[in-house]
Every structure is written in structure tokens, then in C-alpha cells.
Amino acid sequence: MAKKSFSLENSLKRLEEILQILESGEKDIEESIKLFEEGMKLSTECQAHLQTLEKRVKLLVEKSGGEIGEQDFPESPETAQPGSLFNQE
Amino acid sequence: MEEHIYTVSEIARDIKRVLEQFIAPVWIEGEVSNFTVNRIGHIYFSLKDQTAVLNCTIWRSHSLSIPFQIVNGMRLIVFGNVTTYAMQSQYQLNVQQVRAAGLGSLYLAFEALKKKLSAEGLFDQERKRPIAHYPTKIGLITSQIGAALRDFLQVSRRRNPAIAIYLFPALVQGNEAAATIIRGIQIFNQLQNVDFIVITRGGGSLEDLWTFNEEPLVREVAQSSLPIVSAVGHEVDFTLCDFAADLRAPTPSAAAEMTIPERAHLIYIINEIRQKMGQTITNKINNILKEIANITKRLFLNRPLELLHQRIQRVDELEMQILKSVRNRVQFIKTKLENFRKTLEVMNPRAIMERGFAIVYHWPDKKIIKSIMMLSVGEQVGVELNDGEFQAKTETIRPRKKLKE
Numbered sequence: 001m002a003k004k005s006f007s008l009e010n011s012l013k014r015l016e017e018i019l020q021i022l023e024s025g026e027k028d029i030e031e032s033i034k035l036f037e038e039g040m041k042l043s044t045e046c047q048a049h050l051q052t053l054e055k056r057v058k059l060l061v062e063k064s065g066g067e068i069g070e071q072d073f074p075e076s077p078e079t080a081q082p083g084s085l086f087n088q089e
Numbered sequence: 090m091e092e093h094i095y096t097v098s099e100i101a102r103d104i105k106r107v108l109e110q111f112i113a114p115v116w117i118e119g120e121v122s123n124f125t126v127n128r129i130g131h132i133y134f135s136l137k138d139q140t141a142v143l144n145c146t147i148w149r150s151h152s153l154s155i156p157f158q159i160v161n162g163m164r165l166i167v168f169g170n171v172t173t174y175a176m177q178s179q180y181q182l183n184v185q186q187v188r189a190a191g192l193g194s195l196y197l198a199f200e201a202l203k204k205k206l207s208a209e210g211l212f213d214q215e216r217k218r219p220i221a222h223y224p225t226k227i228g229l230i231t232s233q234i235g236a237a238l239r240d241f242l243q244v245s246r247r248r249n250p251a252i253a254i255y256l257f258p259a260l261v262q263g264n265e266a267a268a269t270i271i272r273g274i275q276i277f278n279q280l281q282n283v284d285f286i287v288i289t290r291g292g293g294s295l296e297d298l299w300t301f302n303e304e305p306l307v308r309e310v311a312q313s314s315l316p317i318v319s320a321v322g323h324e325v326d327f328t329l330c331d332f333a334a335d336l337r338a339p340t341p342s343a344a345a346e347m348t349i350p351e352r353a354h355l356i357y358i359i360n361e362i363r364q365k366m367g368q369t370i371t372n373k374i375n376n377i378l379k380e381i382a383n384i385t386k387r388l389f390l391n392r393p394l395e396l397l398h399q400r401i402q403r404v405d406e407l408e409m410q411i412l413k414s415v416r417n418r419v420q421f422i423k424t425k426l427e428n429f430r431k432t433l434e435v436m437n438p439r440a441i442m443e444r445g446f447a448i449v450y451h452w453p454d455k456k457i458i459k460s461i462m463m464l465s466v467g468e469q470v471g472v473e474l475n476d477g478e479f480q481a482k483t484e485t486i487r488p489r490k491k492l493k494e
Contacts, residue, residue: 008223008355009284015362022369029377036370043363049225050352050359054250057242059233060257060276068276073233073256 008049011042018042101175108180114170117182118190119143121163126152136165136182144181145169155187156267156303157198158205164190195295199302203329206304211311212332218316220336221284223350226253228283228315230273233258237291237320237341244345249352255283261290266300271309278314285316287348288330289341292323301328310334320344442475449473452480461486 018039022032057073095103119136126132130149135142145167147155159165168186173179189195206212227245231238233256245252257273260266270288277286288310290298300306301321310317311333319334320341331337338344434440438448449458452469464470468483 006225007284008225009221012223012358015359019362019365019369022366022373025369025373029373032370032373036366039366040363043359043366046359047356050249050251050355052251054246055253057254057256060255060273062272062276068280070255 006045006049008046011046015039015042015046098175101173101178105173105175108171108173112171114168114185116166116168117143118164118166121159121161121165124159124161132159132184134159134161136167144174144179145184146181147184147187151185156264156299157189157195158201158304159187160197160201163194163197165194166190189296192295195299199295199329202302202304202307203332206307206311206329206333211307216311217335220316220318220348223355224252224284224348226255226283227348228255228257228273228277228286230257230259230270230277230286230288231290231341232261235261235291237261237289240291240341241287241289241320241345244342245349248345248349249355251352252349260300262293262297262300267303267306270300271306274309274313274315274317281315283315285318285335285348286313287318287320287344288334289320289338289344290322291341292326298322298326298328301330306330307333318344318348439475442473447472447474461488 018035021027022035022039027035058070059073061069061071063069117136119138122135122137122142124132124134130152132147132152134145136145137143166188167182167184169182169184171180172183174181189198210216229238229241231241238256242254245254255277257276259269259273261270274286274288277283288301290301298321301319307329310319310330316335317333318336318338319328319331320338320343321328321330324339327337336347338347438446442448450456450471450473451458451463452471455471458464458470464483464486466483466486470481470483472479472481
């Protein structure tokens with residue numbers, strides 16, 4: 001199952017928010033440094049997420065008894081291209 | 090032979106038996122009229138052509154499985170058995186299966202259901218939930234052997250391979266299709282393991298795509314708590330599932346294009362934010378350092394001891410100025426006095442006598458003689474010079490002529 005704790009959506013939203021507060025200059029230096037540290041931590045998490053290699057497609061399977069299982073979905077060669085950051089574009 | 094006399098019920102029962110025995114269940118095509126649904130869900134209508142009318146009933150147990158809305162004027166092909174309704178001396182068809190006859194009929198059904206669900210507000214813009222802009226996990230409901238799946242995965246891999254895709258394999262055509270898709274929606278909503286659901290299939294005829302116009306599926310899409318993207322058919326195909334979904338994409342590929350942000354773009358955005366945050370915080374720190382330097386400088390300038398020293402110096406200066414001024418004044422007075430003294434000295438008769446002048450006075454009373462009028466010839470006078478005096482006697486007296494003028 002995917003990690004519940006990380007949400008790119010929420011992280012990016014918070015990052016935009018932090019940048020906006022920092023740029024407004026309304027917080028004192030102590031607060032600003034705290035925000036800056038939070039922002040750097042969040043953005044590092046986002047970068048780490050984006051640099052993960054290709055995720056396999058998971059096939060959901062209903063077992064008898066209504067339980068849901070997961071299997072790797074066998075992709076055809078044309079869809080399963082190696083995903084590396086460096087061969088994009 | 091005595092003739093048997095039937096009761097009404099007896100003949101009705103025989104008619105019923107003959108009809109049911111000799112007319113096997115059949116497929117019949119006709120146009121719908123007098124369509125009504127009673128309050129427990131049985132459906133009544135007539136099928137007609139140019140010369141005949143056939144009453145039809147669909148019991149509730151069968152009516153639920155009809156995949157579309159029946160409306161008057163629609164051409165239907167129905168399957169059922171002929172039976173009688175003895176109370177009204179009528180025969181009628183008990184319908185078990187229903188098909189639309191031709192595109193026109195499906196189109197009527199489409200419009201009818203669209204109107205009904207629209208009136209219920211299922212397609213209202215306010216109901217639409219926002220689709221996550223930066224998803225990490227997407228639930229995909231489609232056929233695992235379709236071109237739609239291949240297209241979606243291809244585009245999704247190209248744009249951002251870091252996104253996890255969960256595939257619920259469904260049927261996308263046929264009688265069972267809607268139920269499998271509904272099941273998929275329910276499972277994702279139960280697991281809550283994705284940011285949103287994409288329901289997709291490739292293009293096809295109105296009949297092929299009919300699954301996505303079935304009322305139970307359209308309702309499930311509308312009530313899903315996870316946002317749903319509908320990409321059914323190709324470009325021009327619209328289904329009620331599209332209307333009920335939170336976002337409609339014209340093709341499976343377009344669904345991936347629209348919902349999956351490019352990884353390179355995301356990396357750029359994040360780097361830009363990091364850079365801006367760094368710049369801002371650096372500026373802030375620099376400003377504070379500048380401020381500290383400024384305050385230090387001002388503190389130095391305003392040191393109290395320094396100020397005291399300055400005051401003392403000023404007092405010294407003033408003192409000196411005063412002293413100097415007094416000294417000048419004294420000097421001035423001294424000079425004045427000296428000049429005065431010199432003047433006095435010049436005016437001293439003794440000083441005049443030193444230059445050869447004499448004072449003449451009466452002898453012996455020493456009264457100074459200032460005019461010849463005070464003298465007579467032979468008179469005794471005293472003459473005082475610078476260094477002594479002597480006695481003398483006047484011989485002649487001559488007035489100075491010039492003075493008379």
C-alpha cells in the first residue's frame with residue numbers, strides 16, 4: 001500500500017504558502033528561519049518522491065471473502081519503459 | 090349430448106392455457122406508448138405498430154435490470170410471454186428482457202435519463218470536487234486488455250513515472266460492465282489509497298458505450314467521495330458518466346495529459362521555490378546584520394562618557410574664551426589709562442617748563458600773573474623756572490600788538 005504520510009499535493013501547497021509568508025516579510029527572523037527549515041525539509045521530500053524510479057502498476061484483485069489483494073500488473077514492453085530522471089525528454 | 094356450459098372464469102382459464110401453450114416466449118418489436126410506472130416499480134406500456142396494439146408489463150424484479158430509461162415514442166425489442174388478464178378480458182405480454190431498437194431509441198433514452206438526473210442536480214457544477222493538481226497515486230478503472238489502458242499508461246509513464254497507478258480491472262461493455270465499474274468505485278472509496286479515480290475506455294458506438302449511460306453507474310460516479318475523472322469514448326462521445334464525473338477528458342491519453350503533471354516541470358517548480366526561499370532568508374539575515382551594525386554605530390556615538398568629555402571640553406573652551414575676553418578688556422583699559430597718563434603728562438606745567446617756559450607771579454604772595462594788566466613798572470615779581478626761582482623787578486611793559494586785533 002502506498003505511504004499515507006506523504007502527499008505531494010499538500011506538500012506543494014504548504015511550500016507555496018511558506019514562500020509567500022517569507023516573501024511578505026511579516027514574520028520575525030526566528031519564525032522565518034523555522035519556516036525556511038520546514039520548507040527545505042518539505043521540498044527535499046518532494047524531490048525524493050519525484051526521483052523514485054518507475055512505480056509498477058498494481059492490479060487490484062478481489063479475493064473470496066471480499067478482501068482486496070494487490071499484484072504487479074504485467075505490462076507490455078511498450079508501456080513499461082524504464083523511467084529514469086535522466087532520459088526524460 | 091348435453092352441452093357443457095362454461096362459467097366466465099372457466100373460459101378465461103382455457104383461453105389463458107391455450108395462449109400460453111401455443112405461443113412460446115418471443116421477441117417483439119414495436120413503438121412505446123402509454124408508458125407508466127406504478128408506485129412499487131412495475132412498468133406498464135403498450136407496444137404498437139400501424140394496425141395493432143399490445144399491452145406490456147414489466148414486473149419490478151425485471152424492471153431494475155433494464156439498462157436505460159424507457160420513454161414514449163421509443164422503438165423497443167422486447168422478449169416475453171403472452172398471457173391474459175382475465176379481469177379485463179385482455180391479453181398482454183410479460184416482458185423479461187428489453188433492448189432498444191436502433192440508435193434513435195437509445196438517444197431518446199439518453200436524453201430522458203440526462204433530463205431526469207440533471208433535474209436532480211447530479212451534474213451541477215457545485216458538486217464537482219477539485220482533482221488533485223499533484224497526484225502521487227491514481228486509481229484506474231478500465232479493461233485490462235483495452236487500448237485505453239495502454240494509452241493511459243504510456244502517457245502517464247512519459248510524463249511522470251514516479252506516480253503509482255492502481256488498476257481495477259473492469260468490463261467496459263455489455264450487461265455486466267456497469268456492475269464491475271461500480272464495484273471498482275466502491276473499492277477505491279473503501280481503500281482510500283488514491284488521490285482520485287480515472288474511469289476510461291476507448292471509442293465505440295452509442296451501444297458500445299451504453300454502460301456509461303446506465304443510471305446506477307452514473308449515480309455511483311456522482312456520489313463517490315473520491316473525485317472521478319471520466320474519459321469514455323473518443324473526443325465527440327459524451328456519456329452521462331462524463332457529466333456526473335468531476336472532470337471529463339476526451340480520450341484516455343488526454344486523461345493522463347490533463348491529470349498528471351510532468352516530472353521535469355515539478356522538479357523545476359520545487360527548485361524554484363527552494364531558490365526563492367534561500368534568497369528571501371539570506372536577504373532577511375543580511376538586513377538584520379546591517380541593522381545590528383547600524384545600531385552598534387549609534388551606540389558608540391552616543392556613549393555617555395564620550396558625551397561628558399565633550400561637555401567638559403566645551404566648558405574648557407568657554408572658560409578660555411572668557412579669560413581671553415577679560416584679558417583683552419584689561420589690556421584695553423591699561424592702554425587707555427597709559428594714553429591718558431601720557432596726555433596728562435604733556436599737559437603738566439612742569440613738563441612745559443622743562444622746555445624753557447617760566448611762571449611769573451607776584452612777590453611774595455605767589456599769585457600767578459597771566460596778563461600784563463596785572464603788572465606795573467618797578468613791581469617785584471617771582472619767576473619760577475624748571476630748576477628754581479628768582480626775584481626780579483619790571484622795567485618796561487609792552488602789550489602785544491597782534492593780540493589786540
